[in-house]
Amino acid sequence: MDDKKNRRGSIWHRWDPHIHAPGTILANNFGQNAWEPYLQAIEQSSPCIRALGITDYYSFTLYEQVVAHKNAGRLQGVELIFPNVEMRFEMGTSSDGVINFHLLVCPDEPDHLEKLQSFMRKLTFEAHGETYACDRDELIRLGRTHKRDPNLAPEAALKEGTNQFKVSRSKLRDAFDKSEWAQRNILVGVAAGEGDGTAGLQGDTSLATMRKEIEKAAHFIFGSSQKLRDFWLGLGAATLEQLILGWGGRKPCLHGSDAHSFGKVGKPDNDLYTWIKGDVTFESLRQVVLEPSARVFVGPTHPIGALSSEVIERVTVTNASWFSNGAVDLNAGLVAIIGARGSGKTALAEIIAAGAYAARQSKDDEAKKSFLYRAAKLLGSECSTLKWALGDETYSDLRAVETEQVLDDSRVRYLSQQFVDRLCSAEGITDELLTEIERVVFQAHPEEDRMEAANFGELLSLRAERWRSERQRQELAIIQTSNEMNVERQRKDALEGLKKQRDTVQATLEKDKKDRQALVSGGNAATKAASETLAEVDEAAVARRNLIQAQQRRRQTLLALLDAIRSWKESVLPGMLRDLRDAHTEAGLREADWKTFEVDFKGDPAGTVNAAIKKLETSTAGLRGQALPPLTPDADITISRLAEGVALDQQALGHLDAEVARLTQVVGIATENARTYSRLTEKITQGEANLAKLRRSIELAEAADDKIKTLATQRTENYKKAVAAIIGEANELASLYEPLGQQIAGQPGALGKLTFNVRRTVDVEGWAARGEQLLDARKTGPFQGKGALLKAVKARLLAIWESGSADDIASALAKFRTDHDRDFVAEALEDRSNLERYRAWAAELSAWLYSLDHIRVRYSVQYDGVEIEQLSPGTRGIVLLLLYLSIDRNDDRPLVIDQPEENLDPKSVYDELVERFRETKLRRQIIVVTHNANLVVNTDADQVIVAKAGRHQPGALPTMTYIAGGLENPEIRKEVCEILEGGEPAFLDRAKRLRLRL
Numbered sequence: 002m003d004d005k006k007n008r009r010g011s012i013w014h015r016w017d018p019h020i021h022a023p024g025t026i027l028a029n030n031f032g033q034n035a036w037e038p039y040l041q042a043i044e045q046s047s048p049c050i051r052a053l054g055i056t057d058y059y060s061f062t063l064y065e066q067v068v069a070h071k072n073a074g075r076l077q078g079v080e081l082i083f084p085n086v087e088m089r090f091e092m093g094t095s096s097d098g099v100i101n102f103h104l105l106v107c108p109d110e111p112d113h114l115e116k117l118q119s120f121m122r123k124l125t126f127e128a129h130g131e132t133y134a135c136d137r138d139e140l141i142r143l144g145r146t147h148k149r150d151p152n153l154a155p156e157a158a159l160k161e162g163t164n165q166f167k168v169s170r171s172k173l174r175d176a177f178d179k180s181e182w183a184q185r186n187i188l189v190g191v192a193a194g195e196g197d198g199t200a201g202l203q204g205d206t207s208l209a210t211m212r213k214e215i216e217k218a219a220h221f222i223f224g225s226s227q228k229l230r231d232f233w234l235g236l237g238a239a240t241l242e243q244l245i246l247g248w249g250g251r252k253p254c255l256h257g258s259d260a261h262s263f264g265k266v267g268k269p270d271n272d273l274y275t276w277i278k279g280d281v282t283f284e285s286l287r288q289v290v291l292e293p294s295a296r297v298f299v300g301p302t303h304p305i306g307a308l309s310s311e312v313i314e315r316v317t318v319t320n321a322s323w324f325s326n327g328a329v330d331l332n333a334g335l336v337a338i339i340g341a342r343g344s345g346k347t348a349l350a351e352i353i354a355a356g357a358y359a360a361r362q363s364k365d366d367e368a369k370k371s372f373l374y375r376a377a378k379l380l381g382s383e384c385s386t387l388k389w390a391l392g393d394e395t396y397s398d399l400r401a402v403e404t405e406q407v408l409d410d411s412r413v414r415y416l417s418q419q420f421v422d423r424l425c426s427a428e429g430i431t432d433e434l435l436t437e438i439e440r441v442v443f444q445a446h447p448e449e450d451r452m453e454a455a456n457f458g459e460l461l462s463l464r465a466e467r468w469r470s471e472r473q474r475q476e477l478a479i480i481q482t483s484n485e486m487n488v489e490r491q492r493k494d495a496l497e498g499l500k501k502q503r504d505t506v507q508a509t510l511e512k513d514k515k516d517r518q519a520l521v522s523g524g525n526a527a528t529k530a531a532s533e534t535l536a537e538v539d540e541a542a543v544a545r546r547n548l549i550q551a552q553q554r555r556r557q558t559l560l561a562l563l564d565a566i567r568s569w570k571e572s573v574l575p576g577m578l579r580d581l582r583d584a585h586t587e588a589g590l591r592e593a594d595w596k597t598f599e600v601d602f603k604g605d606p607a608g609t610v611n612a613a614i615k616k617l618e619t620s621t622a623g624l625r626g627q628a629l630p631p632l633t634p635d636a637d638i639t640i641s642r643l644a645e646g647v648a649l650d651q652q653a654l655g656h657l658d659a660e661v662a663r664l665t666q667v668v669g670i671a672t673e674n675a676r677t678y679s680r681l682t683e684k685i686t687q688g689e690a691n692l693a694k695l696r697r698s699i700e701l702a703e704a705a706d707d708k709i710k711t712l713a714t715q716r717t718e719n720y721k722k723a724v725a726a727i728i729g730e731a732n733e734l735a736s737l738y739e740p741l742g743q744q745i746a747g748q749p750g751a752l753g754k755l756t757f758n759v760r761r762t763v764d765v766e767g768w769a770a771r772g773e774q775l776l777d778a779r780k781t782g783p784f785q786g787k788g789a790l791l792k793a794v795k796a797r798l799l800a801i802w803e804s805g806s807a808d809d810i811a812s813a814l815a816k817f818r819t820d821h822d823r824d825f826v827a828e829a830l831e832d833r834s835n836l837e838r839y840r841a842w843a844a845e846l847s848a849w850l851y852s853l854d855h856i857r858v859r860y861s862v863q864y865d866g867v868e869i870e871q872l873s874p875g876t877r878g879i880v881l882l883l884l885y886l887s888i889d890r891n892d893d894r895p896l897v898i899d900q901p902e903e904n905l906d907p908k909s910v911y912d913e914l915v916e917r918f919r920e921t922k923l924r925r926q927i928i929v930v931t932h933n934a935n936l937v938v939n940t941d942a943d944q945v946i947v948a949k950a951g952r953h954q955p956g957a958l959p960t961m962t963y964i965a966g967g968l969e970n971p972e973i974r975k976e977v978c979e980i981l982e983g984g985e986p987a988f989l990d991r992a993k994r995l996r997l998r999l
């Protein structure tokens with residue numbers, strides 16, 4: 002390839018496609034001796050002008066002169082010079098202006114000027130009863146005729162004739178129709194301004210129609226405003242569809258300096274230079290017609306594209322005789338590596354990946370398919386070195402690649418053919434694909450919002466932790482409340498038994514009291530009075546003893562409370578704070594801040610309890626009183642031993658016991674009866690204590706219904722809060738996807754079909770199966786038979802569990818239980834006759850009903866409403882490529898893809914991926930190995946590398962050669978035609994782009 006054809010493919014160069022030269026026929030303001038300063042102005046232009054469209058009116062003489070200067074050694078930086086013949090249509094504008102159009106002529110053929118002159122002569126103009134052809138002599142004749150001066154100087158006559166000559170659209174069209182050479186070698190541009198362009202055709206409908214016809218026939222529009230460029234790309238007042246229907250499609254805008262004086266040479270207004278991406282050849286101009294949005298730009302600088310730090314400029318393989326190029330230069334945009342099977346396409350991709358620390362290193366079955374693995378035994382000291390656009394280099398020993406570990410800081414994103422195949426596999430291997438999607442979701446969040454998380458999982462855990470902890474707390478509260486309810490139910494169930502026990506104890510007490518009274522009955526009046534008093538004093542003593550027992554029990558409880566206070570202060574409360582700190586280590590609080598979290602009792606509970614104990618001990622001591630000494634044999638037994646002036650129920654136990662002993666003597670109870678009396682008194686004391694306990698238990702049992710209702714309300718509230726935590730986690734997860742979801746919302750084509758779905762999933766079968774294990778399906782009822790419970794749950798609860806609010810779910814479950822409480826009891830697995838087992842069953846039933854482990858938050862990726870796990874390999878391949886091409890906008894590294902189309906049909910590639918490749922290459926370097934024409938031609942690849950391999954020699958690698966260039970290069974296009982295949986849309990579009998006649 003000659004020097005004009007860059008091996009790096011299509012890169013940006015500055016063109017001036019519309020520049021006049023000294024001696025231009027009209028408006029020549031260059032003056033005398035103008036050629037030297039004119040040439041210097043071009044040579045010193047900044048940015049450097051690489052292509053010139055030398056413009057003159059109906060003439061290419063100045064073009065010849067500029068070429069002569071170039072051949073003489075001037076304009077060294079200019080690689081292409083071509084004729085730009087400016088002409089005027091016969092119709093005028095609404096303001097009596099003219100409509101200029103331009104013929105841009107390919108200079109590649111040696112006789113292009115002769116053929117151009119022949120074509121121009123076919124353009125004639127009728128005036129003064131004569132027909133004038135479009136050449137110098139005829140224009141001079143026209144000028145003299147118009148001025149009626151046959152002796153008018155040639156230059157003046159030429160100027161006058163040029164001003165008068167006009168071209169009719171019909172004759173121009175006819176000339177093109179009859180000239181195959183013109184159709185191949187002339188591109189037509191039309192001015193868009195109001196003074197000398199189509200914008201001047203305003204007014205009635207006929208002018209608007211004429212304007213559209215002129216613009217429709219043009220290949221280019223000469224103009225520089227952003228509004229104009231947007232219009233012709235379908236981004237302005239007219240849509241792309243309207244451009245196709247009304248004007249034949251999009252059109253590129255060109256702009257030149259239109260220099261008629263030194264001050265304008267290479268200096269268009271506002272530095273609006275024309276930049277064309279491609280070789281500095283006329284072929285690139287033809288390519289611009291096909292790619293008006295990507296191949297041409299008007300502005301002070303050309304589009305930047307990928308970051309320089311993320312562009313590989315060259316790959317070099319040292320010590321490798323089989324790598325015949327030694328080095329291959331790479332374009333910063335889309336690089337397509339093509340070739341026959343076994344030509345070295347994948348080899349080059351792997352070499353690039355290795356140099357960027359991204360080649361696969363494992364030795365599994367997939368890795369064994371790679372070039373580097375299969376070639377390992379034939380490799381020696383070969384080294385892959387990548388030179389990056391900022392000048393730094395990375396390198397890797399090719400033979401050592403297979404034994405090293407993949408580095409997290411690989412400089413490229415490498416999608417090997419095996420990796421793509423595995424992620425697109427029909428066998429349902431989707432974890433890696435989901436992991437990749439999660440990585441992109443994570444990257445979509447601004448750095449400041451990532452909470453220092455390293456990946457999606459960490460960020461999700463951080464943001465969902467509060468909801469998960471809340472759910473756990475509420476589920477524990479449900480269990481605790483259910484346990485309390487079971488206790489209350491047991492109390493309620495025991496009520497009748499307690500009452501019977503109370504009645505029995507009470508009857509026994511009355512009998513014992515009568516029996517005791519009978520022991521002291523009889524005798525005289527004094528004895529009977531003493532007996533009655535003895536009974537009263539005995540009752541008071543029993544009451545005192547029971548009260549002392551109650552106080553002793555209370556004292557024991559206070560002592561246990563004191564121990565608990567000490568334990569909470571020394572262990573429990575500090576432990577709670579430690580747990581709180583451990584669970585929130587990322588809170589970033591200082592030690593002084595954590596001091597404010599220290600938990601303690603509001604007052605002095607130990608002092609309160611100690612005071613209560615001391616008061617109780619004093620009270621108990623007072624109840625006991627001092628024990629009085631027994632009466633001596635000669636003592637007067639008629640004297641009372643009770644404290645004088647103190648009511649009987651206020652007497653100390655010591656005085657009461659002494660009085661009982663005195664009255665016993667007074668009554669004169671026999672020794673044997675005295676023992677019986679004493680035993681009955683003890684029995685009565687114990688009976689009174691038991692009766693007091695039974696009465697307290699009955700009070701609790703009678704309050705159980707109200708307590709159960711309160712606890713049920715509390716459990717429902719806990720259940721509702723647990724469900725709210727589940728919904729909160731789902732909302733949190735949905736918010737994680739929101740930044741990326743906003744990016745792809747409303748996107749056209751396949752990208753718009755990709756959605757992220759967060760939902761509650763319910764294992765209703767598992768939940769119902771656990772319930773069925775608690776029921777006897779043989780018993781008659783609504784849940785009789787296997788599957789009956791599942792059917793009822795699906796009808797009543799499933800939809801609400803999946804999409805209802807916390808209130809809806811709690812209400813639905815409460816109603817389900819209320820409606821089926823009797824059914825559960827009727828079909829209970831345990832019989833009420835065994836109360837202990839029945840109660841255990843009831844507890845299990847409640848635990849099952851209010852469990853929530855069957856409800857989970859699940860997120861998934863869907864394509865066109867179908868979950869990614871259920872997609873075909875081809876569709877999964879589309880999702881994978883969309884991921885890297887259009888979604889992963891935070892990864893600027895070069896993207897190396899090895900034959901991604903293996904799982905895709907050509908139509909899918911054409912419809913869904915071509916435009917994505919075109920968009921992505923504007924911001925990221927892409928290197929793709931492919932044999933699909935869509936991914937080369939229709940993506941308008943910036944560089945095509947054609948891989949060719951020599952014959953395979955035993956014990957050695959075949960020689961690999963790489964030819965590179967842009968699609969505007971005819972040699973590259975020929976290789977593309979021979980190698981690539983595609984579907985019908987690709988064929989039709991490729992034929993147009995490769996200028997094939999069908």
